[in-house]
Amino acid sequence: MPIKVDSLCHTYHPGTPLETVALSGVNLVVEPGTWVTVVGQTGSGKSTLAQHLNALLVPTSGSVSVDGVLTTTEPMKLRSLRRKVGLVFQYPEHQLFAENVFEEMAFGPKNWKFSESETRDAVARTMALLGLPEELLSRSPFHLSGGQKRRLCIASVLASRPDYLVLDEPTAGMDATGRRELLGTLKNLVKEEIGLVHITHDLELALGMADRVLVLEKGKTVFWGTPASLMDELLDRQILGLRLPPLLEVVSGLREYGFPVPFTLDPEKLADALAGEMAS
Amino acid sequence: MKFLNHLTLGQYVPADSPVHRLDPRCKILSVVILLSGIFLMKHPIPFVAWGLFLVVLSRFSRIPLVVVMRGARPVVILVLFTAAIHLFLTKGNIIWEWGWFSITQEGLLMAFRMGSRLFFLVLYAGFLTLTTSPMELSDGLERLFRPLQRIGFPAHEMAMMMTIALRFIPTLFDETDRILRAQLARGADLDQGGLFRRIKAFIPVLVPLFVIVFQRAEDLALAMEARCYRGGVGRSRMNPLEWKMTDTLAMAATVAVVAVFILLDTRA
Numbered sequence: 001m002p003i004k005v006d007s008l009c010h011t012y013h014p015g016t017p018l019e020t021v022a023l024s025g026v027n028l029v030v031e032p033g034t035w036v037t038v039v040g041q042t043g044s045g046k047s048t049l050a051q052h053l054n055a056l057l058v059p060t061s062g063s064v065s066v067d068g069v070l071t072t073t074e075p076m077k078l079r080s081l082r083r084k085v086g087l088v089f090q091y092p093e094h095q096l097f098a099e100n101v102f103e104e105m106a107f108g109p110k111n112w113k114f115s116e117s118e119t120r121d122a123v124a125r126t127m128a129l130l131g132l133p134e135e136l137l138s139r140s141p142f143h144l145s146g147g148q149k150r151r152l153c154i155a156s157v158l159a160s161r162p163d164y165l166v167l168d169e170p171t172a173g174m175d176a177t178g179r180r181e182l183l184g185t186l187k188n189l190v191k192e193e194i195g196l197v198h199i200t201h202d203l204e205l206a207l208g209m210a211d212r213v214l215v216l217e218k219g220k221t222v223f224w225g226t227p228a229s230l231m232d233e234l235l236d237r238q239i240l241g242l243r244l245p246p247l248l249e250v251v252s253g254l255r256e257y258g259f260p261v262p263f264t265l266d267p268e269k270l271a272d273a274l275a276g277e278m279a280s
Numbered sequence: 281m282k283f284l285n286h287l288t289l290g291q292y293v294p295a296d297s298p299v300h301r302l303d304p305r306c307k308i309l310s311v312v313i314l315l316s317g318i319f320l321m322k323h324p325i326p327f328v329a330w331g332l333f334l335v336v337l338s339r340f341s342r343i344p345l346v347v348v349m350r351g352a353r354p355v356v357i358l359v360l361f362t363a364a365i366h367l368f369l370t371k372g373n374i375i376w377e378w379g380w381f382s383i384t385q386e387g388l389l390m391a392f393r394m395g396s397r398l399f400f401l402v403l404y405a406g407f408l409t410l411t412t413s414p415m416e417l418s419d420g421l422e423r424l425f426r427p428l429q430r431i432g433f434p435a436h437e438m439a440m441m442m443t444i445a446l447r448f449i450p451t452l453f454d455e456t457d458r459i460l461r462a463q464l465a466r467g468a469d470l471d472q473g474g475l476f477r478r479i480k481a482f483i484p485v486l487v488p489l490f491v492i493v494f495q496r497a498e499d500l501a502l503a504m505e506a507r508c509y510r511g512g513v514g515r516s517r518m519n520p521l522e523w524k525m526t527d528t529l530a531m532a533a534t535v536a537v538v539a540v541f542i543l544l545d546t547r548a
Contacts, residue, residue: 056461079467087465094455095462097487107484111467142491157466 001067003030003053003085003164003195008062010048010219022048023219025062029212032163033193035186037206040216046199047090049216050168053197054087066164083112086162090169092153096141101132101152104141108160119159126159130185147178151185164195171205183209204245207231208265231263291351291406292413298526299341299411304420306527310534311408317538318400323548324389326541327396333537334403341411351406352399363395414446422512423521436512444500452493459488 005028012020023045030036030053040046051057052064055071055078064071066081073081089095098104102123109119127134130151136144141152154170167186171179187209190196200206206213207227215223215230223230234244235252244252247265254261254274261273294300299307321327338345352359372386409417422439429435463484464470470481 051461054465056465082465082467087462089458089462089465092462094492095459095466095484095488096491097484107468108466111469160467 002032003028003067003197004063004065005029005049005052006063006065008049008052008064009060010045010052010057011060012048014060021219023052023216026214026216026219026221027224028214030164030195030197032195033190034211035190035196035198035209036212036214037198037200037210038214038216039200039203039206041201043218044216045219046201046216047168048219050087050166050197050199053164053166054085055081056087079112083160084162085164085166086157086160087166088154088157088168088170090172093146093149095153096149098141100138101141101144102137104152105156105159108156112160114160122159122161126155129158129188130155131181147174147182150174150178150182154182158189162194164197165189166197166199168199169201170198171200171202204265207245207248228263291409293343293347293410294413295342295411297340297342297411299337299407301526302411302530303521303523303527304412304416305424305521305523306530307408307412308417308420308424310531311405313534313538314404315401317541318397318404320542321397321545322393323545324392324396325548326545327392327400329541329544330396330400333541334400337407341407343407343410348403348406348410351410352402355398355402359395359398362398363391366394367391415443418442418446419517419519419521436515440512448496451496452489455492456485456489459485459492 005026008023008026008028009021010023012018012022026045026049028036028038028049038046038049048057052059052071053066055064058064058072066084069077069081071078071081096104098107105123105126106119109122114122123137124134127137132148132151132155136148136152141149144152150170154165154167158165165186170186171182174182183205186196186198198205198210207230210227213223213225213227213230214221223233231244231248234248245265247267247270248263251261251263251270259274259277261270261277264270264273318330321330334348335345338348367383367387367390368381370384370387370390372384374382374384375388376383412420418439421442422435425433425435425438460470468481468484470485471478473481
């Protein structure tokens with residue numbers, strides 16, 4: 001059963017002078033074991049959408065359901081819904097508070113009433129999954145490196161064993177190596193049947209990793225489909241001033257000159273295709 | 281879920297009115313005079329005049345009377361409580377009695393006097409913050425306290441601290457809101473159980489908040505130093521305060537009004 005977002009609208013401060021429409025008529029489906037990327041610029045409603053998936057916000061109109069349970073359900077069911085959908089906020093290191101890494105990780109599981117041994121199992125498993133060495137468990141979370149803190153925050157959400165994981169700009173402020181490692185880790189999570197929602201403003205990230213892409217502009221859907229079809233569309237029309245990644249600019253230029261090279265974000269593949277063309 | 285977003289802080293209501301344009305020093309001093317005047321009132325009738333003057337002031341400052349009255353909401357209970365204490369505990373001519381309770385003529389008068397005083401104090405003091413932006417207010421206070429610097433009173437530092445504190449209140453509310461949501465998403469249970477459990481439940485919110493506050497303070501100190509902030513000595517301002525003719529007139533009017541009210545009170 002997937003997360004289903006059906007013509008979701010959200011208005012902040014309705015009926016006041018501060019009234020702003022953050023989302024209008026957004027549809028989205030997240031199946032377990034798939035990677036969905038939501039792309040949009042600042043103020044496009046990405047973060048609002050993220051909070052809807054976890055029932056931190058409820059729809060002004062439309063609906064959001066997780067495995068068939070609406071986010072407008074009664075509070076008792078809401079708790080189990082929140083456990084199913086792990087939400088990692090932007091700059092999550094601001095939520096660290098515990099004395100040591102173990103306590104930080106165990107916060108979620110304890111809140112969801114995991115038993116002592118279940119908690120310990122979940123923590124150990126998640127640490128391994130995110131490549132955090134076990135000797136960190138007794139260290140203070142405040143003394144970790146930036147990249148480790150970010151991993152710890154994601155791990156602390158994953159420790160509650162959610163079925164879906166929503167990440168708001170998980171790679172913001174990370175260096176290239178850290179980013180690549182983190183995305184690799186996330187890809188592994190998707191292989192473990194977690195449904196991943198990745199929120200970003202970076203188109204290249206979206207095209208590279210996702211199974212499905214949702215492009216938002218001012219709270220409205222401007223594109224929903226596979227990365228390949230997004231690439232096609234981007235060649236035809238401008239979508240919110242998104243620029244093609246440099247490599248795709250090259251591909252598109254080559255095709256204009258009559259080289260039928262494939263659309264790809266992999267430089268090696270492009271080089272191979274080009275070499276083949278030149279040889280023939 | 282509403283969290284903290286219904287809280288509006290800083291009750292400044294921007295408008296283009298003669299009162300808004302007055303020098304903050306003039307407004308601070310006027311309020312001090314008005315409040316002193318209210319404290320001198322003894323009889324019920326002048327309070328009616330104070331009420332009428334409130335309407336006049338709200339017209340002059342283009343702030344709806346409803347908004348002005350809203351300022352008294354937090355003290356309604358205090359006003360009623362004060363009035364009740366005076367009503368029941370003042371000794372004198374008994375006009376009504378029931379068991380332990382007795383109401384005296386003096387008590388009735390005292391209750392009205394104390395209640396009205398408190399009520400009008402809050403409303404008139406409210407005008408200052410309604411018509412003066414926090415920045416102007418701290419500028420004005422700094423200038424007024426400057427003579428005291430000679431005896432070691434840190435006027436500039438006080439004003440700067442006030443400005444910074446006011447500037448960061450909304451920011452901290454945003455941060456608190458974000459941390460709250462983040463911990464809720466991790467299953468934190470913030471509104472269940474007894475008092476002790478609830479306080480304990482807030483630790484995951486308070487610790488990150490403290491970390492952020494200290495971080496911000498450090499960043500701000502660094503940013504100020506990078507811009508060569510060296511305290512108030514020799515510092516010039518972008519919008520220097522200027523005492524105009526209208527300020528003198530407003531002061532004179534305030535003094536005149538309060539004088540008339542005092543006269544009214546002694547005659548009553």
